[in-house]
Amino acid sequence: MTKKPVKIVTIGGGSSYTPELVEGFIKRYDELPVKELWLVDIEEGQEKLEIVGNLAKRMVEKAGLPMKIFLTLDREKALPNADFVTTQFRVGLLDARIKDERIPLSHGLIGQETNGLGGMFKGLRTIPVILDIVKDIKKYCPDAWLINFTNPSGMVTEAVLKYTDHTKVVGLCNVPIGMQMSLALMLDVPPEKLRLQIAGLNHHFFATDVFLEGKSVMPEVLEKYIAFSNEYAIKERMAMMKASRENIGKEGHKAEESLSKTPMLMPFSEAFLRGIQAVPCGYMMYYYHTKEMLEMEVEEYKQGNVRAEVVKRTEAELFELYKDEHLNIKPPQLEKRGGAHYSDAACNLIASIYTDKGDIQYVNCKNNGAVTGIDNNSGVEIAAVITADGPKPMAIGTLPPTIRGTIQNIKAFETLVCEAAVTGDKNIAITALNNNPLVPSDTMAAEIFEEMLEAHKRHLPNFFK
Amino acid sequence: MTKKPVKIVTIGGGSSYTPELVEGFIKRYDELPVKELWLVDIEEGQEKLEIVGNLAKRMVEKAGLPMKIFLTLDREKALPNADFVTTQFRVGLLDARIKDERIPLSHGLIGQETNGLGGMFKGLRTIPVILDIVKDIKKYCPDAWLINFTNPSGMVTEAVLKYTDHTKVVGLCNVPIGMQMSLALMLDVPPEKLRLQIAGLNHHFFATDVFLEGKSVMPEVLEKYIAFSNEYAIKERMAMMKASRENIGKEGHKAEESLSKTPMLMPFSEAFLRGIQAVPCGYMMYYYHTKEMLEMEVEEYKQGNVRAEVVKRTEAELFELYKDEHLNIKPPQLEKRGGAHYSDAACNLIASIYTDKGDIQYVNCKNNGAVTGIDNNSGVEIAAVITADGPKPMAIGTLPPTIRGTIQNIKAFETLVCEAAVTGDKNIAITALNNNPLVPSDTMAAEIFEEMLEAHKRHLPNFFK
Amino acid sequence: MTKKPVKIVTIGGGSSYTPELVEGFIKRYDELPVKELWLVDIEEGQEKLEIVGNLAKRMVEKAGLPMKIFLTLDREKALPNADFVTTQFRVGLLDARIKDERIPLSHGLIGQETNGLGGMFKGLRTIPVILDIVKDIKKYCPDAWLINFTNPSGMVTEAVLKYTDHTKVVGLCNVPIGMQMSLALMLDVPPEKLRLQIAGLNHHFFATDVFLEGKSVMPEVLEKYIAFSNEYAIKERMAMMKASRENIGKEGHKAEESLSKTPMLMPFSEAFLRGIQAVPCGYMMYYYHTKEMLEMEVEEYKQGNVRAEVVKRTEAELFELYKDEHLNIKPPQLEKRGGAHYSDAACNLIASIYTDKGDIQYVNCKNNGAVTGIDNNSGVEIAAVITADGPKPMAIGTLPPTIRGTIQNIKAFETLVCEAAVTGDKNIAITALNNNPLVPSDTMAAEIFEEMLEAHKRHLPNFFK
Amino acid sequence: MTKKPVKIVTIGGGSSYTPELVEGFIKRYDELPVKELWLVDIEEGQEKLEIVGNLAKRMVEKAGLPMKIFLTLDREKALPNADFVTTQFRVGLLDARIKDERIPLSHGLIGQETNGLGGMFKGLRTIPVILDIVKDIKKYCPDAWLINFTNPSGMVTEAVLKYTDHTKVVGLCNVPIGMQMSLALMLDVPPEKLRLQIAGLNHHFFATDVFLEGKSVMPEVLEKYIAFSNEYAIKERMAMMKASRENIGKEGHKAEESLSKTPMLMPFSEAFLRGIQAVPCGYMMYYYHTKEMLEMEVEEYKQGNVRAEVVKRTEAELFELYKDEHLNIKPPQLEKRGGAHYSDAACNLIASIYTDKGDIQYVNCKNNGAVTGIDNNSGVEIAAVITADGPKPMAIGTLPPTIRGTIQNIKAFETLVCEAAVTGDKNIAITALNNNPLVPSDTMAAEIFEEMLEAHKRHLPNFFK
Ligand SMILES: [Mn+2]
Ligand SMILES: [Mn+2]
Ligand SMILES: [Mn+2]
Ligand SMILES: [Mn+2]
DSSP: OOOOOEEEEEETTTSTTHHHHHHHHHHTTTTSOEEEEEEEOOGGGHHHHHHHHHHHHHHHHHHTOOOEEEEESOHHHHOTTOSEEEEOOOTTHHHHHHHHHHHHHHTTSOBOSSSHHHHHHHHHHHHHHHHHHHHHHHHHOTTOEEEEOSSSHHHHHHHHHHHOSOOOEEEOOSHHHHHHHHHHHHHTSOGGGEEEEEEEETTEEEEEEEEETTEEOHHHHHHHHHHHHHHOOHHHHHHHHHHHHHTOHHHHHHHHHHHTTSTTOOOOOHHHHHHHTSEEOGGGHHHHSHHHHHHHHHHHHHTTOOHHHHHHHHHHHHHHHHHOTTOOSOOGGGGGGTOTTHHHHHHHHHHHHHHTOOOEEEEEEEOTTSBTTSOTTSEEEEEEEEETTEEEEBOOBOOOHHHHHHHHHHHHHHHHHHHHHHHOOHHHHHHHHHTSTTOOBHHHHHHHHHHHHHHTGGGOGGGGO | OOOOOEEEEEETTTSTTHHHHHHHHHHTTTTSOEEEEEEEOOGGGHHHHHHHHHHHHHHHHHHTOOOEEEEESOHHHHOTTOSEEEEOOOTTHHHHHHHHHHHHHHTTSOBOSSSHHHHHHHHHHHHHHHHHHHHHHHHHOTTOEEEEOSSSHHHHHHHHHHHOSOOOEEEOOSHHHHHHHHHHHHHTSOGGGEEEEEEEETTEEEEEEEEETTEEOHHHHHHHHHHHHHHOOHHHHHHHHHHHHHTOHHHHHHHHHHHTTSTTOOOOOHHHHHHHTSEEOGGGHHHHBHHHHHHHHHHHHHTTOOHHHHHHHHHHHHHHHHHOTTOOSOOGGGGGGSOTTHHHHHHHHHHHHHHTOOOEEEEEEEOTTSBTTSOTTSEEEEEEEEETTEEEEBOOBOOOHHHHHHHHHHHHHHHHHHHHHHHOOHHHHHHHHHTSTTOOOHHHHHHHHHHHHHHTGGGOGGGGO | OOOOOEEEEEETTTSTTHHHHHHHHHHTTTTSOEEEEEEEOOGGGHHHHHHHHHHHHHHHHHHTOOOEEEEESOHHHHOTTOSEEEEOOOTTHHHHHHHHHHHHHHTTSOBOSSSHHHHHHHHHHHHHHHHHHHHHHHHHOTTOEEEEOSSSHHHHHHHHHHHOSOOOEEEOOSHHHHHHHHHHHHHTSOGGGEEEEEEEETTEEEEEEEEETTEEOHHHHHHHHHHHHHHOOHHHHHHHHHHHHHTOHHHHHHHHHHHTTSTTOOOOOHHHHHHHTSEEOGGGHHHHSHHHHHHHHHHHHHTTOOHHHHHHHHHHHHHHHHHOTTOOSOOGGGGGGTOTTHHHHHHHHHHHHHHTOOOEEEEEEEOTTSBTTSOTTSEEEEEEEEETTEEEEBOOBOOOHHHHHHHHHHHHHHHHHHHHHHHOOHHHHHHHHHTSTTOOOHHHHHHHHHHHHHHTGGGOGGGGO | OOOOOEEEEEETTTSTTHHHHHHHHHHTTTTSOEEEEEEEOOGGGHHHHHHHHHHHHHHHHHHTOOOEEEEESOHHHHOTTOSEEEEOOOTTHHHHHHHHHHHHHHTTSOBOSSSHHHHHHHHHHHHHHHHHHHHHHHHHOTTOEEEEOSSSHHHHHHHHHHHOSOOOEEEOOSHHHHHHHHHHHHHTSOGGGEEEEEEEETTEEEEEEEEETTEEOHHHHHHHHHHHHHHOOHHHHHHHHHHHHHTOHHHHHHHHHHHTTSTTOOOOOHHHHHHHTSEEOGGGHHHHSHHHHHHHHHHHHHTTOOHHHHHHHHHHHHHHHHHOTTOOSOOGGGGGGTOTTHHHHHHHHHHHHHHTOOOEEEEEEEOTTSBTTSOTTSEEEEEEEEETTEEEEBOOBOOOHHHHHHHHHHHHHHHHHHHHHHHOOHHHHHHHHHTSTTOOOHHHHHHHHHHHHHHTGGGOGGGGO
């Protein structure tokens, strides 16, 4: 049976990430013959869409492939007959993210894209838009898979699972594959020989087992991880990652060198690592080094260097590069943007669904019993077999109490944010915040919520009905 | 069938609470004919045991009842044929509690008897002793019920359920009955007409429904609770409760007056209360007003007035009173000690088991499926029917996400503390701390743990094997 | 707070059982002041309604109570302001039950009112009518409790729980209280001193523990039950019960004598009783003595004496008695009808809800986690505390594998019957039959289903849409 | 990383199946270099071991491979350093199976190798021997995988999971792969393009979805299955399969022809198939055509042709063939023995574990949450990803009520048989029988149990301690 060629629609096509995606499709053309790639954006993003779209066209032309690139502001025109719809937009653009980060910090609380106050507001803005897109998918291309990269990716997947009947949805993130790469470096083995058992939620998971050619090497991983952790104080490590991301002078160079050996890993206490017998994902530093992360973020806040501000500058530079009519490949600077392995994760997933490959990938999908104690119809981030019928999570069973509590806690937070996003219920939103360990005061939660609600008013119509 | 008269053994008999218990038995003699009350204590507590024991004897004599009081340091002599064994001891006495509170505060973290670092260390000291007592119960009086008041009462119950096969165990606390009393005052109805649906854990529960003569009055309760909450800022309220407890001058008097109408209730934001549709127990202020509670405790720390220090002074005064050979009733000053309704909760439970009464009380017992998502063999704090076969919890089913996460989180914390207490595994202990929302840094958790371990060395033999 | 007097509406008021119910209300008038009792029936039942209604009026008059009896064919007129709606009707009257029993037997299969083919068809006829009644309750008296005695009582409760949002529903049956009475006779203790732990479904439960004044006497119960079982072969026992029910000559008398000591208990093998460590309810003979029960029923079938035929004759006699204008009490012959303790079960339940009594009764209600493995929103038959907020089942936890499989199996059967009743889906109905252990052949299931569908056509409109 | 060559130990090496296994290893030598194959048997089986062993040696020699065959009666000598231990023995040989089948039939009940009375006794004989083997594995080759083909394969796996701490165990059966082959024939597609979603237990599962190149083709499968079912009456189909198995004259030939298109499928009613929306495994005919299966078996019983008797004759013929010193390949007659695909299933599993292949196979393994409602540590038959760390079942979630009840029922039966096998508790064994739908009478269960216990006395030491 020969397969029909593929039509892909990318909502938020004007994103700076798009060249990564295009590169991914070009590299995999033999396996995944993308015939049409529709880049869709909103009016506000038209300029970027054109810059990125033209670069995409040049890239395809250089590759000499019969892949057609379409640019449009009209989603309804793009969707019919789509096989895959990818979503990577940012409601309110980076300015909204700047508010997500700066307002909480102005009150001394962590503002971060997927955790705490910032993450919640990103969810509140994004979920209604995604649910609208799903409505259009049901109408124009009901057999299409929705592949979501928009953060908070876990909550977005949860919302689609709980509030629509479109079951063809997968949420993606590059953190698990990044951890696999990092652990491969640490063990000095090729990354494709590793496989992780992932348990938890988007940006809130642990690798509870690590297999090298299928055999558990967890004891070795733990010893190396502990040795690495003992080498670094958390603050030093954070400074190093920051320096590397921003590549500042000599400091940056030195950081790059060190990080080239243990990228994306954060140190934790030896006792904790021995206690959990697992590798925490990098975002766990927000939960287990809350104090230190807050101190660092306050510093960035004071300097006008919160992550969104840095990204905004990087993006401006990227778009300058993209404009260059001689550029016909993905510019290497894009990797600094923070989306390492993003293209691989996305294109591998799409290719495996398309070809019914049956390989194992890390995705956000319906739990279906794989993790005991999480509702069957809730989303989890997990290792799953990717088939043409979608991801099939491999059952993990009961989580040990060492990691069960925090996962349940954040799952409750996510569930409440989804409910608040859909209903516009302020009380549920503030209750969600009170369920988040990064928010230490009900009084503050209620106050800051009102301030952020006002600041994001334009993008939160459900709260102003 | 006439019932045989009752033999009770109280471990920690020299406690300042004992006169409450004795008063409770005297008041209920017709229903619960206590023939023998054995007060057991350790050598270090011998003096107090004698003071309290003599007061107890005078109380019984005044009541003119054939109840015999025995004082002993020899547990094995006391236990044979006991019907109920109550436990109310404090390993390391109040000096240990002072350390539990002051050491964390010296690092800027909440130190509190059942939450966070202090609570964990109390658990680590207490659980092995309780398990030893259970061993003796199995040997000398295997049909006896173990009624535990020693904090952390939830963890202690959990440890007995998980690490012994003695199923006759109930953990008690006066907070739920205190909430019932407070809500009755708020609604202006007799407390016995109210019944709460309690969901959660010891010192970590919510009333998810309130029944007046069996009909839900939750909407009215919530409105009144919100009105009350809106009246108070959390800090003001905390100051008021503190003043009342210490009864300082005019301030104290004014506080008493206000508190006489809404005792034991703490204000939360209107949004949160509407979000959870439940009444949080007072200890929830540690979790939802962490910032404010910490500020208050730091203040007390600086003044040498952490709760344990205050209690130590109060106790010294109480024992002075107890020594008075003319005193033959429970002195009214005891109520200030913090154990209001303690006697009622304890004696009611014992009486209902003894008489198979079938009334509903709030206890810590085996979940048995009553709360979905908590292991069947774990403990919960819940409304249960009290029979001669013990408490039978009434099924609550699925917890809403508004309160599920935090309960799961603290249950994981409790489970880990029990494991650490039994095994002496430092890594599990520090992992437990990292699971507690009051501990904001893995690094600090590991450091402070070592300091406290050293400070409590004498009482933590499992960690120094 | 004085309570307002009670209005009760009885759907199927013309039933021969009604005098039991009226007697129950009269006896409890002080506790449960029934001011209005509306007996509602359909046109077909008008004559019986009047006979029974007039008897009811004479009974109330004799008792000298201000209880008003209303007779009507108009449900909508009866319902407004009702506090309790009881349902005890029989769709298609006894002639339908005769078909339920005779058609399966004509094919060599058990036809029985709540099990197998007969039970399923009774469910299919009854559930849509009940759901209609619930619609009217929501409209005319949304605060009323629906107390259902109509068989299959478990399925009816399940259907209301699953297919309506009226949560105030309780299903009743006299089998559990009958077991309590029988075991009390067996132990020679007053029945009110016993309490059973009931696990399972309507007509499909086990007593997994038996408490005498709150202490488990299960070992003694088992030994006595085994001794009793060893005394009887199952066939002899069945003959005895049949003789007693029909009171045939000397045989009947002898049976009565024996049964007066162990009524309603059926013998099982010693090994099985020791294996399950539980007391099976009498209906379990259909599942564990399928062969013997079938042989007996085939015999009855040949003689024109299937249960429905016997009952029809008994009822005709009863109505003759009821017509007697001098009769102003419940005639003692009614007890033979098979509804022993029916009045007690019903009136006790209503009284305990009305008075928020908090006693323990056996009911069909929402599981809510009480039995692990049964969906939280499914119905179970269980010991529950009866409050003004309805029954609160006491958590039982995990069922042992000795009884878990059959309960899960019949629960699946019930669930499928409810679905078939609501949707009129023939395939689901036949699948339900294939799930029932009394139906040994898919081929026969499909064939007999068609025959019965045709026979009951008039009362199964959902299957002929 | 090059892998070390493989050592395999086959317990019951003298089985007539062994040539299949040897053929499988020979065919896969490149992928799975078996260096040593130890065939182990007991004294009673020495002659057969030598016949089969010599054939195996000739087969290897012909293939020209450096695979060494060892024959021994001494398990302890064979096990050290084994990588895989396969078990395919028959406690009590075919004579025991003849009793398993004939004794129940002499009482009019189905006697069958994995269902009902016969299956239970096979379990009771086999499980203790398997647990002994596991003890030896723990001692001599703790890293070896136990691959079990001995029936009842599901119970054997369950027993190892529940009563040992050896987690490296997989139970195998050829029925799921046989269903895949049959459905491929039915759909006229290559079998390797199909993948089944299997839900249930060994010999008691349903295919709840069928994927062709990863896309569900369940609707088409159902229509074809229904068309096939409508073509055959169950009795005719059974006769056909029997004739084919025994290849009797013209009848057999005709059967072969028909069966070549739909092998191993049994007809069910259209309504049932539409109701369950699943494909029942062939053994389900015992549960859904109990009546018809019993009639056929009674016929076979009368003719001295119960399955075990037929197999015994076939085996005698096979061993005659095996003795032929010129035979150096697997004789084609072996396929009639009933083990089609057996070699493939076994060797594929071993190869995929050895190479960490990550393909999907149907196995019996720990549920781990994959099927909601079955205990996490119980066994299920399921589609799993095969890795070097063993099978990882893909989560299925909640079973629909159409198939949930019977699976739960048989799981309870299996659990009880395991318990009885380990403890020798007669009461549990008889309770197990009462839980089996093929046993219609507690009285008969108890009686026949005693007769079979006596007949198998020699092989049931746990019951005669
Ligand atoms: Mn991400
Ligand atoms: Mn307390
Ligand atoms: Mn009934
Ligand atoms: Mn098999």
